[in-house]
Amino acid sequence: MLLVGPLVLFMLVFYALPVLAMLGRSVFDPHPTLANFQQLASDGVFLHVFGNTLVTSFIVTVGTLLLGYPVALALSRMRAMAAAVTLMVVLLPFWTSVLVRSYAWMVLLGRHGLINEALLAFNVIDSPLRLLNTSFAVHLAMIHILLPYMILPLAAVLRQIDPALSRAAAGLGASPRSVFRQVILPLSMPGVLAGTLLVFVLSIGFYITPVLVGGPRDIMLSQLIAQQVDLLNWPYAACLSVTLLAATLGLLALAQTLPGVRSALRMGLR
Amino acid sequence: MDGSFGLLAPTVSPPGRGAKISLVGLEKRFDGVGAVRGISLEIASGEFLTLLGPSGSGKTTTLMMIAGFETPTEGDIAIDGRSVIGTPPHRRNIGMVFQNYALFPHLTVAENIAFPLKQRGINRSERARLVDATLAMVQLPGYGARYPRQLSGGQQQRVALARAMVFQPRLLLMDEPLGALDKQLRESLQLEMRRLHAELGITFVYVTHDQEEALVMSDRIAVVHEGLIAQCGAPEELYNQPANRFVASFIGESNFLTGVVRGTAGGVVAVDCGGALLCAATEGTPSVGSAVTLSTRPERMRFADGTAPGQRENRLRAVVTEVIFAGERCRYLLRTASGETIVLKEASGATQRRRSPGETAELAWSVTDTVMV
Numbered sequence: 001m002l003l004v005g006p007l008v009l010f011m012l013v014f015y016a017l018p019v020l021a022m023l024g025r026s027v028f029d030p031h032p033t034l035a036n037f038q039q040l041a042s043d044g045v046f047l048h049v050f051g052n053t054l055v056t057s058f059i060v061t062v063g064t065l066l067l068g069y070p071v072a073l074a075l076s077r078m079r080a081m082a083a084a085v086t087l088m089v090v091l092l093p094f095w096t097s098v099l100v101r102s103y104a105w106m107v108l109l110g111r112h113g114l115i116n117e118a119l120l121a122f123n124v125i126d127s128p129l130r131l132l133n134t135s136f137a138v139h140l141a142m143i144h145i146l147l148p149y150m151i152l153p154l155a156a157v158l159r160q161i162d163p164a165l166s167r168a169a170a171g172l173g174a175s176p177r178s179v180f181r182q183v184i185l186p187l188s189m190p191g192v193l194a195g196t197l198l199v200f201v202l203s204i205g206f207y208i209t210p211v212l213v214g215g216p217r218d219i220m221l222s223q224l225i226a227q228q229v230d231l232l233n234w235p236y237a238a239c240l241s242v243t244l245l246a247a248t249l250g251l252l253a254l255a256q257t258l259p260g261v262r263s264a265l266r267m268g269l270r
Numbered sequence: 271m272d273g274s275f276g277l278l279a280p281t282v283s284p285p286g287r288g289a290k291i292s293l294v295g296l297e298k299r300f301d302g303v304g305a306v307r308g309i310s311l312e313i314a315s316g317e318f319l320t321l322l323g324p325s326g327s328g329k330t331t332t333l334m335m336i337a338g339f340e341t342p343t344e345g346d347i348a349i350d351g352r353s354v355i356g357t358p359p360h361r362r363n364i365g366m367v368f369q370n371y372a373l374f375p376h377l378t379v380a381e382n383i384a385f386p387l388k389q390r391g392i393n394r395s396e397r398a399r400l401v402d403a404t405l406a407m408v409q410l411p412g413y414g415a416r417y418p419r420q421l422s423g424g425q426q427q428r429v430a431l432a433r434a435m436v437f438q439p440r441l442l443l444m445d446e447p448l449g450a451l452d453k454q455l456r457e458s459l460q461l462e463m464r465r466l467h468a469e470l471g472i473t474f475v476y477v478t479h480d481q482e483e484a485l486v487m488s489d490r491i492a493v494v495h496e497g498l499i500a501q502c503g504a505p506e507e508l509y510n511q512p513a514n515r516f517v518a519s520f521i522g523e524s525n526f527l528t529g530v531v532r533g534t535a536g537g538v539v540a541v542d543c544g545g546a547l548l549c550a551a552t553e554g555t556p557s558v559g560s561a562v563t564l565s566t567r568p569e570r571m572r573f574a575d576g577t578a579p580g581q582r583e584n585r586l587r588a589v590v591t592e593v594i595f596a597g598e599r600c601r602y603l604l605r606t607a608s609g610e611t612i613v614l615k616e617a618s619g620a621t622q623r624r625r626s627p628g629e630t631a632e633l634a635w636s637v638t639d640t641v642m643v
Contacts, residue, residue, distance in 0.1 A: 172433065173360050
């Protein structure tokens, strides 16, 4: 236990205390009051941004689920060699910095970006499409960046499903579609929940990507916090931070109550 | 499909309730390695046939080909006269039981058993009736609401059996279903399966490496060795007249005595085994001077010191090397003059005195119990 001491001290001084101090400003600045939160509840900007954050995160989560499930399914059925290669391909963007990937999307989606240039060259369009600085761009880029977080826990759970179950189901008369719907899908639910939770929690806190590829109406909560800090509006920024933190912790707590999620999260990390 | 399932069974199974299976020249190669190298077999309707062999012999691969999970490299499989080679497993209408049960963990026992019925579009009330009838048949009435993880190994196996039988298939395939259970449970389930087979009258194809299990349950046993059938016949036939050395040593225990043929007459061959002249029943006419191996069962031998040789009896002198008491029986290991090891098994309650290591003894056994392999 003593060995953990220095680390705990470090975390306390350089992480816990500053965070607590920052969060404290929401209720202690200038004197103990809940007025800051009351203000927040009726603030139109905040409500719009918070709503947008939730909606965007929801769309991104659904997107990663729909795109990631087939990949995870294919991964779970591959032989060791092919699975290793595919896993590498899935993880490669995972290891690239978020900043670099977001910039890459700017290059792809810009007025003079690769997509527009290609479409113009093939005469599919007459003038460049407005792809960048839209909600579409935010959704697309975030889905791309968060896909590995959906694929990995899903693939882990799917791989663990006993292949004898599929064979047994087929032998008992289930067509391949029925085998998927009645056996694989229900058994993959812990993975689906784990992936969904992970992606959603990460989405609501996203900063760089919406800033770089989104428009003024796509502002998410973290952006608002950054803006307010720039304006030295500490109490407001602190309130927003508390809201974000509370939402995240609330979701995690809720998920812990769901059966199988905890074990799925552990499997995803292994 | 007849809905009177679960009523008292007739003592004689009506003809045609079970599928007739034809395996013709089956071969299966994996990356150039022949797992099955030419298996041909006719399985009669309602028969209990066991594929018996050591691991890697090809018996499970053969079963998987019948089920449709493996495609033969060569050869044909016909069920009830129709080739099933192109038919996917889910359309073959075969019941299957696996070694690790493969029960669906997210469904209750009743839902597991109802699964094949659901695939066949049977309505809810009919499903419930059939599930209850089948649960009663495997002696697990009232277990419907439980989950597989709440059951013991033996109970899980019975649920797997119920699930494979509930849709009244004409063929039931079983891949070492009792392998994971302890001896007592295995033996009671073996008898239960025999009973079920007699009641249902459908064809059972059973895969196992346990020769005792095969002897207890089967109508016929096909001994599989290195991808080929070494011998196929009724249990007693395989035990008393093994066709080759592999069958003789795989099924039960055998003593092998090598020697040179001295002559044949009237279905009996005389062989010189290290000085002793022994006789065996034979159908062919092996040439004089050829080297052969005789085989006999340890429990067919007896100690015969001092008694006169009987009619059609073989006699051999050997030295006792080890005495092993094993409860019911006493095993003697002996060495012949030519250095070969023999085992003699006698009931431990026998009135004769126990021999000791180092003693010379005279062994006797019947010529009819001796085979040339």
